[in-house]
Amino acid sequence: MNWKTFGALLARDAHVARRNAVQLFLQTFLQPLLFVFIFGRVMVGSGYMPPQYKSLLVPGIIAISMVFTGIWAVTMPLIAEFQWTREIEDRLLAPISVPWIAIEKVIAGVLQAIVAGLVVIPLAWLILRPGVDFSMGTPLTFIAVIVLIATFSACGGLVLGCSINQQHVGLMFGMVITPMIFFGCTYYPWSALKNFPFLQKAVLINPLVYASEGMRATLVPQFPHLSIMAVLIALLFFDCLLLVLGLRQFEKKAVT
């Protein structure tokens, strides 16, 4: 393992992320913050939603922001670099074995997803205050959940980025991302699906469910949520599964 090369690859991604900071910021936070404003502020303020909804909403928004930042940070550059500009080739020729180049992409995605999560928490709190009732009873569990969510998003990004044709990016949003958000227990807790027993079981294949429920379990445990152990195990399972799949796809793409 060549740590100097690995560090230089990470430095390159950090440099590019810094250069595109404003664009990344808008891309990542505009939609979730508008959502927070409309549902948490307008709807609650006008009485259409109960005041507790503010606290229920924020963990889901954090999960969405993290997951989509991670996916976006890995998928979009990979699609462009493999298919359009082929610029990934210069990194494939760096003196390091091919899977480490993919792992570097995942780490860059994980870091961006964590930053997104940590930025959206105070922003959401600022928009919604007063009335957001967070507790941080178990900081270690919170950190574990955050890291597992970020990893699953970046590994998912690796799988998508190495599997999707550039012409199908629009389709990816329609067919993968949108259903994932709406069936991801982001705007409602999983227990709210109890009147739809089939759906309640079916959504369990969606890793975003565990991300949202995990954030809820650690930030607003007063609301119903999946057990934290189930969340940790499921997230770990998705992390491993997507990493293995992603590395396989990456190698297929990198070497013909």
Add this chain to the structure above:
Amino acid sequence: MAVGIRTQDLRKVFTSAPPLGAAGGFVARGDAKGQKQQRTQIPALDGITLEIQPGEIFGLLGPNGAGKSTTVGILTTRVRPTSGQAWIGDYDVWREQARVKHLIGVVPQRPNLDFSLTAREILTFHGAYFGIGAKPRNQRADELLEKFKLGERANQMVRNFSGGMMQRLSIARAMMHDPQVLFLDEPSVGLDPQTRILLWEIIREYHQLGRSILLTTHNMEEADALCERIAIIDHGRVIAIGTPKELKASIPGGYLLRLRFGNQTSDLLQRLQSLAGVREVRSPDHSGVDVYADRGGSLISEIAGLAVTSSAELLDVHISEPSLENLFLHHTGRSLRD
């Protein structure tokens, strides 16, 4: 210490669309009964064995789709061989990829510059990937930018660079970590004559430092001008190998006269063969005659006389002096440009 290149019976069959510039000769589809899915089979290399000496400039010459880029792809770790082995120095290309990548610099057929960076950053980050410290890599980047006449645009994003500028920057990037072996895949395609001369000078200069250089080209002039030895490749096979001089000397007679007659008969072909200086007469598709001879223009009057006495009207004459193009034609019956 200079590093050589070896390949042993390299074969490659693509089962999906090959990358740009690495397409093979033809596409065959499996359609046997009972086969559930038809699989594309594109043979690109059919047993390439080469030995390139340390410090040599070696050329792979062949038409598009001959297997040149696939050979370079395998030697640069980007293409997995179906069978056979390749070594850069003592390292097996497939088994010791990271070590091999340390030794090589690659200029691809199509620029693949990092569009998120400026020209200077492309060089400095490339240096960083290869573990070069901050100060020496900045210094080397500046030297190369100057050398490749890119100094004025150093801090601009490369997205808006012209094709020639991108190509120059690709070459500068490949040289950034001072590799022992430099691969250039069709380096002068799309370059204006002035830049091509600059490129040739730079390649020669780099070679004088004792580096090995493998370049692919379908431009005979380039192969002739730059390479110490050349392998001519067609349909994934080496059909001739040697110095440009040896290769040209191997063509029967050296001169090629391409003739077209209004009324071509086998008697005419025999009579052409009997002319003094004619080594070989071929008429592959009966639409014309290729005459290999050890003289050119001085044969024309005799050929014209023969045509009159055989009532075969001489319609067209083309004389080529000894060249690699003639050699390719002699071996394959096709022009390099076909």
